[in-house]
Amino acid sequence: MEEKKEFDDQERLEDQQVPEVVKEEPDDKPAGINIIRSVIIAIIILAxxxxVYLQMMK
Structure with missing residues (x-):
């Protein structure tokens, strides 16, 4: 029983430790918006x- 408690305490400490990147960049919403914007621009360019390719084939 005592070993289980010690394991649980260790697990809680591991959950509290986060990488430095998370602390430095907590808000990734702008990056998500940029990804969507980039995909839309790529689709427009491919279209x-x-x-143009279809017009050249006629």
Missing amino acids: IIYF
């Missing part, structure tokens, strides 16, 4: 290239 433009596709339509």
Whole structure:
């Protein structure tokens, strides 16, 4: 029983320790928005290239 308690205490301490990156960059929402924006821009560029290719084939 005593070993179990010691293990639980150790587990709680491990849960409280976080990497420095998390402390330095707690808010990743802007990065998520940039990823979505980048995907949309890539899709638009690929669509433009596709339509130019179709026009050249005619």
